[in-house]
Amino acid sequence: MTEHYDVAVIGLGVMGAATLSALARQGVHAIGLDRFAPPHAHGSSHGQTRMVRVAYAESPVYAPMARRAIDLWRELEQRTGTALLTQSGVLYGGPPEGAFMQGVHTAAQRHNIPLMDAPKGSILRHGMRLPDDWPAVLESDGGFVLAEEAVQAFLLDAMAHRALVRNDNPSAPPRRNARGFVLETNGAPVHAENIIVTAGPWTAHILPALAPLLRLQRRVLHWFDDPKGKMSKTSNFHPFGIETAQNGFLYGFPALDKTGVKIAEHIIDDPLASVDALQPNGTATDMAHIDPLVQTHLPLVGARKTMAACIYTMSPDEHFIIDEAPGQSGIYVGAGFSGHGFKFAPLIGEALAALAMGQDCDFPTAFFALGRFAT
Incomplete structure (x- = not known):
């Protein structure tokens, strides 16, 4: 039957x-x-972690959704007895005139999301480097989920x-x-x-x-060594998002284990004709795209440990x-x-x-x- x-x-x-x-x-x-x-x-x-942001720059619709989603993550944790969400805070930085930082502040003001200015000395102690005239703020409600x-x-x-x-x-x-x-x-x-x-x-x-409404992009995740032990979850290194001078986006997560510090970007347009065309392993070109940004903004990271590719399905x-x-x-x-x-x-x-x-x-x-x- x-x-x-x-x-x-x-x-x-x-x-x-x-x-x-x-x-x-x-x-x-x-x-x-x-x-x-x-x-x-x-x-x-896949890829170990995903960021949770509440002060959402992309549209005002997302901040209330993020708050509700956080509650639902906690309910899932309770039902399954699984630790999934770490609300460690998220550090944001970028040019003051950039769309991302302006959007973060707009969302925070509209939805009463607390942001705390991050002093430059504190940023350096935690392994990040930004130009002197770039603001940086910490959103305490954000964090990351285990993927x-x-x-x-x-x-x-x-x-x-x-x-x-x-x-x-x-x-x-x-x-x-x-x-x-x-x-x-x-x-x-x-x-x-x-x-x-x-x-x-x-x-x-x-x-x-x-x-016609869905296009595929290949994205590469990179994990780096933390030789000084300053960029781990146990050392209170925050997930971060940095709007770059080229209007791109560099983001990353603390080291959770020996896999290392995860860093990736929303900069390179790497279209895929189909799922079957995915190159799952990282390449020299992938390294060349992100390494200058890592060297500029994350001077404490060590050698690259591994890479992995994933697929974004993009709407228009x-x-x-x-x-x-x-x-x-x-x-x-x-x-x-x-x-x-x-x-x-x-x-x-x-x-x-x-x-x-x-x-x-x-x-x-x-x-x-x-x-x-x-x-």
Whole structure:
């Protein structure tokens, strides 16, 4: 006898895992599918850590979302007994006229987010160097989340509430039938009344109509030695974000273990024609892009220890896409998280679950709707 699900979630990175957890906790009969065994290193949900920012420069809509997401991370920790979120504070720096620092201050003023000026001496003691005329502030509410552990916690939470997790993937786009949809997979077909697609860089394979709105970028994460022991979590080194003189963004995290200090950038446009085109290992070109910035702003780091690549799925305006799929009633999508969505995963999971179940949700759905791209 064929089993029929209320909802099938395709893609179990952090967004899909959070969505499956939210559905299962409501008692929804749900299944989650992923072509790999999550957590894995094939998409956008790996790399040890993800930053949590509250004084959000990109848009006023994000600060209230970040605050709610922090509460939901804490609830997930309590349900699963897993330590995930460290609110260590985040240090921001950059040119005073830069869009990022101005946006941080605007968000802080609008949403009453406390910022503390960071004296230059304190910055140097903690391993960072900024020009004398660049301001730096510490946001105490921010911090970081453990990436792979977060995916695992959501999946364990979902399974504890009777969701099914299956290592499989659709071999064709969803096919409608009298009771909803059929997903042909490498294993047995999956029958579901509704479908939620959170497949990251594979989204356009499942929903081809979204291909014009989603572009892929390769990003490289770097880990460096901490020879003086001043850039670790135990030495109170803060996660940081620096707007560079070239209008780019350098960011990083304290060393948590022997892997080292993680540093990455939002500067280089490295487009991917497809997921299959990803070069997963770091290259000499990747090192050349970031090393001058590291030498300028982080003089205490030592030798590079390792590198890893991930994929960003970018929307045209770099805001998220959370909506019903165009022309496909009953199929919902979370995509285009553009390199800054991870921190919001528990909130986005609740929003996607509510969409699929026809429920009201305290979430700015209209801001992330596909209608904004209509011409």
